[in-house]
Amino acid sequence: MGLGDAFIHFLEKIGERTIEVSETTILHRIPERATIQERLQLLKQMQEEIEKEKESKKEEELDQILEWRTEVEVREPMMKRLAEALSQQMRGPIEYLAHSIKGLDYDLYRANIKTAPNVYVAQMIIVAIVMGIFSGIFMFLMMFPPDLSVMVGFLGFIAGFLYMRNYPKIVFRSRLSECEKALPYVLRHLASLLSAGVGIAEAMISVANADYGPISEEFELIIKDMRSGASLEDALERFERKMGSENISRVVKQILRAVKFGGNLADILYKLAEDFSFEYRMRLLDYVQKINGFAFIYMFLSVVMPTMFLVAILAASAMSQRLVLPPQGMAVLLLFGFPSLSLLMVVMIKRREPR
Incomplete structure (x- = not known):
């Protein structure tokens, strides 16, 4: 018997044994007689x-x-589901509007907002409609004329649309600020791992798995780019272009220079971390000194000025024996005018905060 015949005989035995086992499992409930x-x-x-x-x-x-x-x-949030339904019902106009808004897809990419441009445009329209309706209803309840209420509602629609258009930019600036604040800690993390003999890729994976906020998410995207076939240089340069930060650009250039030409990268990162920490402390000291003057102006706008305005209106009304300003106008100024000035002051103070 040849080797081939022996192998075929072996397979036949296995098949017979399998059939016997299957038959016994099926027929074990049937009596023999x-x-x-x-x-x-x-x-x-x-x-x-x-x-x-x-x-x-x-x-x-x-x-x-x-x-x-x-x-x-x-x-899934209700807003996203409504936006997806609206983008499907009005697919043509929304896609045209998404293509006509320049830079929207790039702004969503920089803000790490994982939403398709057409769905985001649908969200913009929904928010604008809601703000327009609420603005018009509020003005109507305040006993304003219908034409003025409609005009304010239209302005609310435009304000909601513009806010949603600039929302990705606001998110990106916030993420960039958080990244730059966490940058010294990330550099020390990388430097400590590199000093222990860990490779640069493994050290970056460790930062991505850590809890440093948005910068950990950005490092995770760098690792995904590298796993998809991009080189370390391409992934870091893409990260540098995306963030557009001078400090991050310095870090990327130093890493690429050390990887390309050699050098003690751990010492370089330690030195960069100390430089960034010192610069941040100096900016923070200057910010604290400037904030004292802003605090006095904020107290004047939020407390003293509304009281003085109300006293002046009551005194002028008593002298002329009639209301100088209608109650609706007083309500709008007290509920929206002075709070808006205070909010503007807070925004100015927040924008001057060092990153």
């Missing part, structure tokens, strides 16, 4: 049981799929 009719009846019952088990498994799978879809729908 049962008649043919009894055997057929038992086999029919077994077939019905198998079909019921299959149906129950299918029902369980369908229930699991429905539960998963319900969980996904609950997790």
